[in-house]
Amino acid sequence: MASVLLVDDHPAICFALKVTLEKKGDLHVTTSNGERLIQQIHRDAPDLLLLDLELDGQDGLDLLPRLKQHFPSLSILIYTNQPAALYARRTVQAGADGFVNKSLNLDALESVCRLLLEGYHCFPQEAMELLRNDRPAPQSSQTLLSRLSDRELTVLHSLMRGQTNKQIGDSLSLSNKTISTYKVRIMKKCGVDSLEPLFKLLNEEVES
Incomplete structure (x- = not known):
């Protein structure tokens, strides 16, 4: 068995x-x-x-x-x-x-x-x-999101779903300040001034 x-x-x-x-x-x-x-x-x-x-x-x-x-x-x-x-x-x-x-x-x-x-x-x-x-996805959105680590992608996905820093921190055993640091790092890696463009890319990937 x-x-x-x-x-x-x-x-x-x-x-x-x-x-x-x-x-x-x-x-x-x-x-x-x-x-x-x-x-x-x-x-x-x-x-x-x-x-x-x-x-x-x-x-x-x-x-x-x-x-x-x-x-x-x-x-x-x-x-x-x-x-x-x-x-x-x-x-x-x-x-x-x-x-x-x-x-x-x-x-x-x-x-x-x-x-x-x-x-x-x-x-x-x-x-x-x-x-x-052995190649990245052809879509520019996937190429951009591939810059993020697994943890950064998890945080971004949680933010897109409307979770607060505290809720995300609690689920990952991290502090609010750490989640804020992740948000800044994500925007810097992707070269954006806000998370909204990244939320749009996430939705496009899910729907494709």
Whole structure:
């Protein structure tokens, strides 16, 4: 029996996924909200990890490389609400083995999990093509946004959704002042005087 560890801080999502993945009887699912995750993986030794990018007090993009460093043979599937256009390529580079959006039908998600357990990789086609060709996306918006680090992109995306500095800081375990510093750094890197043009580029990437 294959074991799956689901890392998500939404109990309803955890319950629905556990029921879906265990219905055939050959998968065993345990859950985690992200706290003491490395210790839990050492203890449970799962075959597959489903990781949300948005965890309370943690950034999944920061967590992913550390997980692959500690557990290089562990298959990791990113399961998130974040748009693939912005995050799929970054998660590949950080060591993930697959990327799916939470809008995906649960039965389809089960199929993806089984593919990863068999040693396959599952990413949106565009992300795989970009990596295969080893080149940045042709759109000028993607080229501009690629200047940002994973953490800067996470902060920018949260700001676009209307979150305050305090809300973002709390979710990432950072201070308000640090978030303000990120905002200044983001504008400087992209050569803009306000965040509005970058919000527009983010929306274009999501809608494309």
